[in-house]
Amino acid sequence: MKRVLVLTTGGTIVSLRSKEGLKPGDDLSQMLFNKIISLAGEYDVTFEPIFNKDSSNIIPSDWYIVKETIRKHIDKYDGIVILHGTDTMSYSAAMLSYMFCNVEKAIVLTGSQIPIAFDNSDGVKNLKDAIITAADGRLSGVFVVFHDKIMKGTRVYKRSSINKDAYISCNYPYVGVIKERKLYITDDYKRMQEKEVDIKEILGANDICLNNQSTSAVAGKTLKIPKIFMLKMVPGFEPGLLDYILKEGYQGVIIEGYGLGGMPVANMQLLENMERLIKRGIPVIMATQCVYDGVNLDTYEVGVTAGRLGILSAYDMTTEAVYTKLMWILGITDSYPEIKKFLQTNICGEIAVKHTNNDEI
Template sequence: MKRILVLTTGGTIVSLQTMDGLKPDNENIIHILYEKIYSLAGDYDVTIEPIFNKDSSNIIPSDWYIVEDSIRKHINQYDGIVILHGTDTMSYSAAMLSYLFLGINKSIVLTGSQLPIVYDNSDGVNNLIDAIITAGDGRLSGVFVVFHDKIINGTRAYKRSSINIDAYISCNYPYVGVIKDRTLFITSDYKKIKENESGTDIIPARKRKETIIPKIYLLKMIPGIDESIIDYIQNENYQGLIIEGYGLGGMPVANTELMNKLETLIKRKIPIIMATQCVYDGVNLDTYEVGIKANKIGMISAYDMTTEAVYTKLIWILSLTDSYEEIIKILQTNFCGELNTKIQ
């Protein structure tokens, strides 16, 4: 019998209706969660424990370390871990936990729902059962998101819908697997990519600096962007900047004042990572003038990483090192399926 620990953090799946709208309520939902998974009783010994009780819109980076500590406290006593989480920031949490648990030989599975589990038509029951099955499957190890019968690598989950129960896709990466009739099938594409993936066996040592969360700014390019925003980023001592550029990583390079201000940040060894506003394919700074000039001043390509994976990776890296050269090297190294540098 597989021993699975379910840790609850809040989210829609454990929400109840209140006068102020839907609100997570771990304490009054736990007995209902046990009832919903009763059919697994013969195959899985499930323990459910709360960590905290938040709508995931209220998740902050320090919460990820609280979840990490809870997992590390219990992981040796269980075959796998399930984390119930709100869907709005689940991609961020899954990506961060992927970096924090590099090399783990068990599965940590995040799931949630679009409708509270107390609703008769909730997708939460199937998602929870599928997550438990995935966590107990010894063929998989690492961090995953399980949603609507699909298993997604933790650094590749992307929420595409605010309402539809098929809310998550795997971005620029094969689906890890699917679950049908409570049977888990690992996809051939995932097996193939794992065989050929140019990952690394080197796991950087942590300095445990995360009590001080680094300040990272996410800036989306828009037509006519005001370059004075860069002054704010500099004056407020941000330690990193992620730019969501156009297409393959386009910048308004005709705005020379903007480009000069960005180059000044780079010369001060503030990492600037170029991501894309597009969901699929990624960044290539060697194609258009508007990307080549960004590359020439020292912007770092995010390649095909999601914004969520870039943001959390930079937070993680800044807990490892203060060296600008090491930051760049680690950013452009694939550790857990988050990165493919061979973007055409």
Template sequence: MSNKKLLLLSTGGTIASVVSEEGLVPKESGETLIKRLEKLPYDIDIKDILQLDSSNIQPEEWRTIAENIYDARNDYDGIVLSHGTDTMAYTASMLTFMLQKINIPVVLTGSQVPINVVLSDAPDNLRLAFAASATCKPGIYLAFDRKVMLGCRSVKVRTINFNAFESVNYPVVAQVTSDGLVFNEEAKIPSHDGKTVLNTEIDPHVAVIKLFPGFDPNLLYAMVNNGCQGIVIEGYGLGGMNFIRRNIVAVIGDLIKKGIPVIATSQCLYERSDLTRYEVGRLALLEGAISACDMTTESAVTKLMWALGQSMDVKEIAQFFETNIAGEVTL
């Protein structure tokens, strides 16, 4: 049986960084990353497409990454994308929407320590990513610290620990044990039919607000007056929002009437938002707030950007958020 043909797309990040007078700077090429691994049982091609700290990866870079994956998808059995950790979950989520019905596994990975450091986590993460790209079902994934997660469910939760990412509100797809890469039967990867669709049209003019006691809802008007086209609000608990004195619920209703979609999620990392449970949520729901259910904030933000890029109106966006595209939401 011939080896799987895989592609490494490198974009920089900590994994490819070296020490400089300005701090860690991405300098290493994809070829250098591969040379630091022992021989892998795959036929690997390498392409350097960016050399950036992931804090500098923005919508323009998302388009570049998505286009490179799309162009290469029929020439390889899987693709590994090396990426900085800080915005990796955002990139994984956006690729989920930009590359719907992707026909091969695409696996993002990186490291907490540069690969040229003796005790770096980079070699193990890269080996895992290649193994996942050779064996997973088609989809967008994130591989880190012996776990493979659905990309649109991954969140960075630690700044320095090797266990930097967790799969939120969704089972881990696979993990490394003494038996090798073991897949989790509870992680149902959505199947799809049809051709891969590349659509990189997005509108990044969105805002994320973490609600706190005393927040002035008039600030939402200021954001909209300065070009904001959609808002994600991280409410309390199940998604509750205050309406006494500082009536954020009324402002949400007014903005929605003006055509500005407002997505309601929870600032709690785990479990779902549910606007039907309490009065403080039901009033927001009646005003037209759109529930993100159990989506991560990263997925909610990128899904909203993508929807706005398709010129969807508030009603269409509400319907879109009630659609599970690739496992990003439990309905």
């Protein structure tokens, strides 16, 4: 019988009504167990709470708490399920993907759009599907399971605030689907896996995915979370904001640019301030506000100019994936060449396409 540990962190799936609106209830392990009783005899499921938060209240240090809990238990189970709120699940899934990029078991995040205590909840099926996925020995890595679909942890994007089919897999094949309690891995995912190279061959790292930030750092006061500024380009953007980034000691900047990675290069003050950041050794990465297809800094003048300044491309990474990746890397090294190398390396499926000026548009 496969053993699965379900870790609870709060979220809609365990929420109850209150005077202030829906909010995560106290430990609901018994209720959750009763909801999956139909899996008895096939899976040995244990529930353990970590913390109890609406996912809007999740902060980066929480990811390290989840990481240490997983590390403590993973050898004793065939797979891990994490119940999580939907609003920031894509961030948590991406960060855990880097933290456990060499894991040989499945770590699965799931949740629901309607609390599991409600009759019309999607939580029961999502939880059962997540348990089935976590226990499936064919999968290893971090995934999100939602509405029958299995998605790579670095590729999930929440497209709907209320629809039960809330997530898509962005710029990457769906890993699989679950129908009638059976897991089917897609051919597209199998083909994608064949193309991906073991990161150890590229980085020459023995345990890069697990060594950053020790258990003692999490337990004590020495855990240092890198400060990363998310900058969304809008018409009329004031470049003086970049002075604030320098003053406040941010260690990295991610720009959500236009289209293929554009910014207003006609604004000379913006270019000067951006160049000053880069000369200080602060990595600046160009992502895109578009959901699909990613960044190509070799196509338009507004992208070429950004690239010549030293702004790095996020390629086809989601904003959530590049934000957490930079945070994870800065927790490992402060060497700019290493930061650049890691950013441009596909660690766990977050980069599939690196556009060049030979690509058609």
